[in-house]
Amino acid sequence: MxxxxxxxxxxxxxxxxxxxxxxxxxxxxxxxxxxxxxxxxxxxxxxxxxxxxxxxxxxxxxxxxxxxxxxxxxxxxxxxxxxxxxxxxxxxxxKPRQQNTDEQNYKHMERYCFRVLLDYYRLLCRWKEDYAPQTPEDGYHPRFGEALQKLPLVEYLLDELLCGDMQARASVVIEYGEEVRKIEQRMAELAAADEAAAQNSGGQYSAADEH
The missing domain is CATH 3.90.580.10 (Zinc finger, CHC2-type domain)
Structure with missing residues (x-):
């Protein structure tokens, strides 16, 4: 073969x-x-x-x-x-010997961190726009507050991973790797919750229409 x-x-x-x-x-x-x-x-x-x-x-x-x-x-x-x-x-x-060197593991983790942080950055940008207060009297929605708080750090980390030297990129992977995993898990949970809420809302709307 x-x-x-x-x-x-x-x-x-x-x-x-x-x-x-x-x-x-x-x-x-x-x-x-x-x-x-x-x-x-x-x-x-x-x-x-x-x-x-x-x-x-x-x-x-x-x-x-x-x-x-x-x-x-x-x-x-x-x-x-x-x-x-x-x-x-x-x-x-x-039968090739499966390669799993430290360098390969690091490169995989670097790509993983960049991908998750980029997804989080896009999500924060959307939250900053969608949940912005409409009037001065409106309070901050938690997602809007998170966007304001986290965007500067996420932008910095993405810049380091994209444009930084080897030492800078490694620093991001080592210092923030575990936090990135938590971010990915949280985004997945939020997406699932939002999807469930949308389905429930649609179902209620459809039921109301039938009456």
């Missing part, structure tokens, strides 16, 4: 996306990494398809485009990272 066949049979696009730092929702949707996607519009399963930009393909196509490398390089990378055996072209089986 060639490396291309072995990889396609062994790894789904969803597994590869999660391996390389893309957050995938329970329903298999994620923000498309191939265009400016404000809401999840890409469906990940064995293959992928973006309802926004139309990008589609198999797991090798996905990694090739995500990393900006050729198909053979993408297949080799996947075989290494998922320890997939394949024929090396001479009829012999090759």
């Amino acid at each position: 060639s490396i291309f066949e072995a990889v396609k049979q062994s790894v789904t696009t969803r597994q590869a996306a999660e391996r390389y730092g893309i957050r995938v929702e329970r329903n298999g949707m994620c923000r498309c990494p191939f265009h400016d996607d404000s809401t999840p519009s890409m469906k990940l399963d064995r293959r992928y398809y973006c309802f926004g930009c139309g990008a589609t393909g198999d797991v090798i196509d996905f990694v090739s485009r995500l990393r900006g490398i050729g198909s053979k390089e993408a297949a080799t990378l996947l075989a290494q990272d998922f320890a997939i055996p394949y024929e090396d072209g001479t009829g012999k089986m090759s």
Whole structure:
């Protein structure tokens, strides 16, 4: 079995996306990494398809485009990272040793921190606009207050991860890594609560309409 066949049979696009730092929702949707996607519009399963930009393909196509490398390089990378055996072209089986070095772990964590902080930054910006007091007499909504309090720090951390040197980026990962995990968990809980509230509101509205 060639490396291309072995990889396609062994790894789904969803597994590869999660391996390389893309957050995938329970329903298999994620923000498309191939265009400016404000809401999840890409469906990940064995293959992928973006309802926004139309990008589609198999797991090798996905990694090739995500990393900006050729198909053979993408297949080799996947075989290494998922320890997939394949024929090396001479009829012999090759089983790459799965790489999990400290450098790889760090790079994964750095990408993870940047992704979560960017999502949080967008959320805070939306809260700052949506929950702003309409009159001087209005009190601060907790989400508006959080946006005012957290935005400067989040902007600073994103700048460090995007433009800082190695030492600056490492400092963010080490000092804020645990907090970033808590932020991601909280955003997921808020999203689930907001979705449930919207469904309940819609259900009540529909019930009222029937009467």
